[in-house]
Amino acid sequence: MSNDDTAIISLVRELNSVTNLNYNVLISDHLGRSSYREKYVYIYREDILKPTQWYHYDDGCENCGTDVFIREPFVARFSSITTELKDFALVSIHTSPDYAVREVDALQDVWEDAKQRLLMEDILILGDYNAGCNYVKSSHWPNIRLRQETSLQWLIGDSEDSTVSTNTHCPYDRLVVGGASFQKAVIPGTAKAFNYHVAYDLTYEMAKDVSDHYPVEVELLNDPLYNNEKFKISSSIGISGGQSLNGVCNCLGVDFTSCVGRCGANSNSFPCNCNTSCSNSNKCCADYQASCKD
Numbered sequence: 001m002s003n004d005d006t007a008i009i010s011l012v013r014e015l016n017s018v019t020n021l022n023y024n025v026l027i028s029d030h031l032g033r034s035s036y037r038e039k040y041v042y043i044y045r046e047d048i049l050k051p052t053q054w055y056h057y058d059d060g061c062e063n064c065g066t067d068v069f070i071r072e073p074f075v076a077r078f079s080s081i082t083t084e085l086k087d088f089a090l091v092s093i094h095t096s097p098d099y100a101v102r103e104v105d106a107l108q109d110v111w112e113d114a115k116q117r118l119l120m121e122d123i124l125i126l127g128d129y130n131a132g133c134n135y136v137k138s139s140h141w142p143n144i145r146l147r148q149e150t151s152l153q154w155l156i157g158d159s160e161d162s163t164v165s166t167n168t169h170c171p172y173d174r175l176v177v178g179g180a181s182f183q184k185a186v187i188p189g190t191a192k193a194f195n196y197h198v199a200y201d202l203t204y205e206m207a208k209d210v211s212d213h214y215p216v217e218v219e220l221l222n223d224p225l226y227n228n229e230k231f232k233i234s235s236s237i238g239i240s241g242g243q244s245l246n247g248v249c250n251c252l253g254v255d256f257t258s259c260v261g262r263c264g265a266n267s268n269s270f271p272c273n274c275n276t277s278c279s280n281s282n283k284c285c286a287d288y289q290a291s292c293k294d
Contacts, residue, residue, distance in 0.1 A: 008041055009238045015043070022233050026051050028074040028092075029244040033062055040074040040092040040127075040241075047230045053077040053118065054241050057091075057110050061249035065256075068106045070096035073125075074241060075114050081229050084221045085185035089118055093127040100130035101140045108145035111152075111178060122179030128213060132158065133170040152178045155191035155218055162193040162214045164207050173216045190219035 005027050012025045028040040042051065054076040060067035077089040091110055095103040107125055114123050125146075130136065138158075141147045147154070155175040156162070162173040175191055177183055193214040197207035 005039075005238055008039075012043060012237050016237075021045055022047050024234055024237055024239065026054060026076055026239045026241055028241040029056060031056075031071040031074075031244060033067075033070055038071055038094060040071075040094070042076050042078075042090065042092070044078070046233055048081045050079045050231045051076050051239065052079050053089075055117070056241070056244040057113060058245045059106070059110075061251065061254075063249060064251040064254045066254065068109075069093075069103050070099065072244060073107070073110050075110075075118075076241075077118055077120075079231075080220075081231065082222055082226050083185065084223050085122065085181055086223075087120065088122040088124065088179075088182055089114055089120060091123060091125040093125065093129065095128065095130045097130045097135050100135040101144065104129050104131055104136060104146055105144045107176075108149060111146070111149075115178075120179070122182035123177070124182065125176045125178075126174070126216070128172055129174045130172050131174050132172050133168065135172070146176065149178075152176050153183050153186075155186065156193070156216050160193055160216075162216060164197060164204075164210075164212050164214060166204065173213055175216055175218055185220045187219045187221060190217070192217060 008025055008027060012023050015021075015023050022045060023043055024046040026042040026044070030037045030039055032038060044051070054074070057069075057073040057075060059069050059072045071094050073091050073093045075089060075091050077087070080086055080088070091107075091114060093103070093107060093110075107129075111123060111125060115121060136144075146152065153176070155177060156171055156173065158171050160171040161169045163170050173193065177186065194217050195214055196202065196210065197204070197214075202210075
């Protein structure tokens with residue numbers, strides 16, 4: 001995505017024009033460690049959904065190589081009028097394929113942090129986890145904390161295929177939900193990858209032009225007492241999610257010759273490897289062979 005928000009705002013305007021509904025969009029900072037960066041966005045119907053809080057997860061300092069995620073998660077809390085679940089939070093993530101195991105494991109920390117910051121349990125962690133096939137293998141799951149957390153429900157299973165390619169069958173995109181009220185609000189059987197290729201009778205090339213992944217979706221129970229109340233419609237499109245904290249840091253006391261506490265070394269189960277986030281060094285950390293493993 002470009003550094004400005006022109007494209008996504010134009011898309012939302014077109015969506016409003018085609019549907020005659022009122023959509024708006026909450027937009028994250030430009031996230032990433034290199035010249036290739038991305039933004040997370042939440043597109044929502046603002047007459048029935050309202051973002052009430054949002055922030056970027058602080059995962060450490062990019063300049064020092066002490067950050068955890070290539071693109072740190074963007075957290076947003078929403079108020080909903082039409083569903084039984086009135087208050088919930090969403091955590092968006094797009095993991096790096098090369099470090100998907102470490103990043104999916106670290107989502108446990110993001111979830112714990114969100115519960116403390118928002119003082120709530122009803123949280124859905126959603127996005128492209130790259131959680132399948134060669135990126136996250138079955139042998140990895142026993143050591144991934146987010147998967148072993150018994151209070152969480154993984155709505156998209158390991159047998160799902162969220163890839164458009166006819167040569168792959170991978171459950172890269174996931175929905176992981178916490179909180180008894182949120183879990184109760186999920187309509188059973190509605191969580192799935194939406195195969196728009198088939199639904200809209202597209203050719204394979206047309207489907208690939210849209211995305212190489214299918215979106216994942218889930219439906220929530222409607223409020224039977226909903227009385228057609230509406231939120232106020234904004235006069236403009238596009239809400240800034242603010243700046244990530246990753247650029248606001250210094251590297252005082254950081255040993256750039258060592259992998260300890262750097263380069264993805266954020267857990268005993270998944271220490272660093274050579275080419276994660278040693279961004280201030282042209283070579284591997286000096287103690288890579290001794291201190292780190294793949």
